Amino acid sequence: MQDLTKSGKHTMKRSLAGLCFIFCFVLALAGVATAGEADPLPSWNEGSSKQAIFRFVEEVSAPRGPGFIPPAERIAVFDNDGTLWSEQPMYFQLAFALDRVKALAPLHPEWKQKQPFKAALAGDLKTVLDGGEHALLELVMATHAGTTTEEFAEAVKDWLESARHPKTGRPYTDMVYQPMLELLAYLRANGFETYIVSGGGIEFMRPWAERIYGIPPEQVVGSSIKTKYELRDGEPVLVRLPEINFIDDKAGKPVGINQHIGRRPIAAFGNSDGDLQMLQWTSAGDGARFALLIHHTDAEREWAYDRKSPIGRLDKVLDEAHVKGWTVVDMKKDWKVIYPFEQQ
């Protein structure tokens, strides 16, 4: 009975707190504006992109406005590579795979003679890429499978601690876009749930997405390999198998969104043709919608690439963005700062 009494007290505490929360909510809506108001997107230069973001968020958040959308339906989806962090000179996950080939090589003496492993060990990226999708798949299977899910998460975290980007000499997780970090926070502060929807590996992103982006594991959608439940000496584990489960890219993105989220997003953010269908799916819904495309135009501070780039190819989706009036971010012009470390 003691437990019941305790729980009863907790319920009452919750009721009081509930009333208080309602009061706070009313206060927030009533809008007690004072001096010292801050720009939530300080790393964005003034211009049409920044204004379009504000206009959309205001529109769906205004409680009595015609475009109001309840917070539960304010789902925003973000591509990762090239949208939240850089993706040059190669997808960062490929850098992980290549480093992991080296780390695992002592267990696989046969790799010295076998492509694409031989090239990976020699640091010969060109030969690896010339092997096409098949070679990449072989590398991914050899480096991403065979462990338990917990061991793999540790391997990702260990790599991120020691690996450095070839151009900046920084940890890869330093190379996230400051303007997008601000945008994620701004959307969440306005009741949005922010999801990653990436062609990258779901289990490659989850170990660090919460720390770096504030996005918890359950809001990460990505490509995956199959896993298998096993008891090892009575302890349950999930073993990662060398078999593709789902490719969350191109037409797979709306499929992954539906599978994981079960609601159509109201805002989508991408940077390449791999995001076309996600942007279409999002913007074709009823009511206020927002679609934004990042154009990498800054060869000096980041990279400049678009229609013919082997990584982050931005071609069809750029045409469609122009036709449909989606917001196109000109990185060089629209972003005051690229990386957080520039501010330090």
Place this chain on the structure above:
Amino acid sequence: MQDLTKSGKHTMKRSLAGLCFIFCFVLALAGVATAGEADPLPSWNEGSSKQAIFRFVEEVSAPRGPGFIPPAERIAVFDNDGTLWSEQPMYFQLAFALDRVKALAPLHPEWKQKQPFKAALAGDLKTVLDGGEHALLELVMATHAGTTTEEFAEAVKDWLESARHPKTGRPYTDMVYQPMLELLAYLRANGFETYIVSGGGIEFMRPWAERIYGIPPEQVVGSSIKTKYELRDGEPVLVRLPEINFIDDKAGKPVGINQHIGRRPIAAFGNSDGDLQMLQWTSAGDGARFALLIHHTDAEREWAYDRKSPIGRLDKVLDEAHVKGWTVVDMKKDWKVIYPFEQQ
């Protein structure tokens, strides 16, 4: 610039509201207990099951206690059939499939001569079930595929409005367990996220889980068929294909949990051997864990079945529950009320 100013104001409002929320939180923790405290689980009789629930929730919520778990990690997973609503005399989704065979029959004259459709049209459940898994799969594919995701959600909602349970004459969504509704609300009030992890179809549950259980679409995990993204006259749709994507049952449940949630739950609730691996996976994690099994013991108010039941077989998992000390709910003894409508 107007938009920027507006957004600045919103930021300030949020800061004030943020302070206020912190105050409320402190108030809630400080525990201002007053008269009129209510039992959060009034439909549970006093006893060891109810006390075990209270003890666990108190333990993980006590901010300075040794068992404290941060709210973000308070993931609770619930089986659906037999755990949140009834599953006799057949899974409710099978009743949907059989009714849908009848609804679609005019488009399929060949079904009159072809099993298992012929039996389904004649209401001959025995012959359908004698056909085994293969027959059920054929029924599911014929009745769950071929539409867009939006059309399918409408079909489910339409069916729930008109269909009635053969024993109670009630809508199927009336046959949810009042004690479990209270438990869901109690856990959420204590910072838990409550997920469904069911062998049933993810798209069969999502259209009503939020209204009935307060569980939003993104917190429903279930079995699924594949979908395909298409443009129809320029409008994007997701078409449901007659091909299994994932079976979220038995050893599939920890796999589905990892895929969707990416964290190991700290509490799991089930009622059959199909939940064994989910309960193992949950309870093997570090720190405070809770595993609960519902034993259907009430032939009068609900149904009584266990070790040899063709539906909701409770055998291996009952043995493991006894060995591992999991909480076993005796429905007849532990539940004061079964369905919400008994209280009306």
